[in-house]
Amino acid sequence: MFLQRSKLARRTSLPSAKSQRGVAIITALLVVTIAATISVTISTRLQLDVRRTGNLITIDQGYYYALFAEDYSLTLIKDQEKFDVLVDNLREFGHFKQVFPVEGGTVEGKVTDLNSCININALVNGAAVDPATEERLKRLFSIAGVKGNPTQAITDWIDSGVTDSTTTPDGAEDGYYMNLEKPYRTGNSPLYSVSELRLVRGFEDNKNYDAMLRLSRNFSANEKSPAAPSLCALTTGSKSINVNTATAEVLQSLSSDMTPTIVENIIQQRIQSPYNNIDDFTSSSNLATIIKNTDHLVTESEYFLLRTKAEIGSANMIMYSIIYRDASGKAEVVYRTQRTL
Numbered sequence: 001m002f003l004q005r006s007k008l009a010r011r012t013s014l015p016s017a018k019s020q021r022g023v024a025i026i027t028a029l030l031v032v033t034i035a036a037t038i039s040v041t042i043s044t045r046l047q048l049d050v051r052r053t054g055n056l057i058t059i060d061q062g063y064y065y066a067l068f069a070e071d072y073s074l075t076l077i078k079d080q081e082k083f084d085v086l087v088d089n090l091r092e093f094g095h096f097k098q099v100f101p102v103e104g105g106t107v108e109g110k111v112t113d114l115n116s117c118i119n120i121n122a123l124v125n126g127a128a129v130d131p132a133t134e135e136r137l138k139r140l141f142s143i144a145g146v147k148g149n150p151t152q153a154i155t156d157w158i159d160s161g162v163t164d165s166t167t168t169p170d171g172a173e174d175g176y177y178m179n180l181e182k183p184y185r186t187g188n189s190p191l192y193s194v195s196e197l198r199l200v201r202g203f204e205d206n207k208n209y210d211a212m213l214r215l216s217r218n219f220s221a222n223e224k225s226p227a228a229p230s231l232c233a234l235t236t237g238s239k240s241i242n243v244n245t246a247t248a249e250v251l252q253s254l255s256s257d258m259t260p261t262i263v264e265n266i267i268q269q270r271i272q273s274p275y276n277n278i279d280d281f282t283s284s285s286n287l288a289t290i291i292k293n294t295d296h297l298v299t300e301s302e303y304f305l306l307r308t309k310a311e312i313g314s315a316n317m318i319m320y321s322i323i324y325r326d327a328s329g330k331a332e333v334v335y336r337t338q339r340t341l
Contacts, residue, residue, distance in 0.1 A: 055315060058104075062310035062317035065102055069109040069308040070321050070333060076111075077304065077323060077331040086111060087301075090245045092271050094228030105312040114303035114322065115242040117216075117232040118250055120197075121190040122239040122296070123151065124159045132295040133239060139253035140230060144211045150202035157186050157200045172201035191233040215249065229305075234322070236334070238303055239296040243281050244274045254297075257290045275299050302326070 076082045089096040090113045097110040118140055122133045137151050152171040174185050177199075184199070191197070194216040203209045215231035230249040241250060243266070251266055252258045265285050275281040278297050282288045291297075306321040322335040 058312045058315045059317060061104070062312050062315065063319070065107045065310040065312070066308040066317060066319040069100070069107050069310075070306060070319075070336075073109055073111055073304075073306045073321075073323065074331050074333070077325050078329055080329060083325075083329075087244075087274075090116070090228075090301075091274060094245070094247070102310075102312075105310065107311075108309045110307045110309075112228050112305045112307070113242060113245040113301050114229075114232055114234060114305050115238070115240050115298065115301035116245040116247055116250065117229045118241065118253070119232055119234045119238050120154065120194060121158060121233055121235060121237050124155055125237065127159050129155055130239065132293050135293070136241075136250075136253040139256065140215065140249060141212070143249050143252055144215050144230075146202075146208045146211045147205070148202050148208070150197075150200065150208070153201040154197070158188070158190055160188055160190075170202075176201060190235045190237070192235060194231055194233050196233075232305075234303060236303070236324075240298045240302060241296055242298055242301045243278070244270050244299050245301060255291045262287075262290070 076086055086096045090111070094116070095110055095112045097108065100107045100109075118133065118136055120137070122130055123137060124130070134151055134155075137154075138149060141150060149170045156171045156173050172186070177184050177186060187196070187199070194212065197203045197212055198209055203212060212231065216229050228245070228247050230247045241254075243251070248260070248263045248267065251263045252260070262285060266287075269284060275284075277299055278294050281297070281299065282291060282294060302325055304323045304325070306323060308319045308321070310317045310319075317338070319336065319338050321333050323331055324334045325331040
């Protein structure tokens with residue numbers, strides 16, 4: 001009896017052949033699953049690496065195409081005959097645009113005149129305020145629908161190295177900004193972009209900020225005038241305004257007596273025959289009695305903005321270049337940035 005029970009216990013403790021085959025199958029399935037997971041992971045990472053490398057190559061390709069457009073624009077600006085064609089376009093349309101087909105896509109170059117707008121950094125030279133620029137900015141903001149008088153607050157923001165605790169009612173120094181919910185200090189430096197005005201007192205109002213942005217874009221309220229920026233930020237401090245390319249809003253800001261009709265006459269006249277000098281400009285349409293201050297008014301431009309857009313496949317790259325042209329015709333890139341200006 002004891003022997004029978006012992007044999008029975010040994011028989012029941014040994015695994016059956018079927019259970020062994022089940023464990024082997026499960027183990028094999030686990031190994032296959034793990035191998036498949038590793039294979040998919042490697043394949044996915046490889047595809048991402050290929051895609052990432054392709055994107056980097058495309059971006060580099062677009063950048064070099066943008067440099068090509070920049071070099072072409074420099075050639076255009078240096079060559080007097082081609083430059084005359086460019087200026088004719090700037091005077092009539094506010095910009096000069098060309099599209100080049102390239103391998104895998106296109107490159108578009110658009111040149112606008114930065115002397116057609118008022119440089120907001122020209123408002124201050126060190127600690128001194130430029131009266132002509134200040135008056136024109138006040139009128140320009142008023143024309144655009146900006147409420148109040150933000151010029152004093154802008155002056156306090158960009159006057160370099162000046163920490164004046166005594167401000168006018170419309171101004172703002174550290175004492176104002178440090179008491180805000182999210183405090184910060186004044187820039188005390190030139191603006192690199194007009195969008196920085198968002199930090200300046202008066203432009204926290206969305207309507208004021210939107211009105212200001214419209215001035216800084218290729219936009220004109222007058223459909224008959226060239227579509228070009230009326231407000232820009234040049235760190236060079238250039239104060240010049242080219243009356244041959246200035247927008248309708250900038251022309252109207254030259255005097256409180258300027259009317260839309262007078263501005264339209266100026267634009268139509270300069271398209272037919274550009275002004276040779278400021279005396280030629282003021283002698284037309286009886287402007288001598290309207291424009292009392294001709295400071296910084298010129299008939300030739302020095303600064304130009306090139307916006308290059310390279311579209312390669314599904315990717316695109318945007319680059320902005322500021323080009324300076326001196327009186328001798330020599331041209332060079334003085335500032336370059338990608339995506340935003």
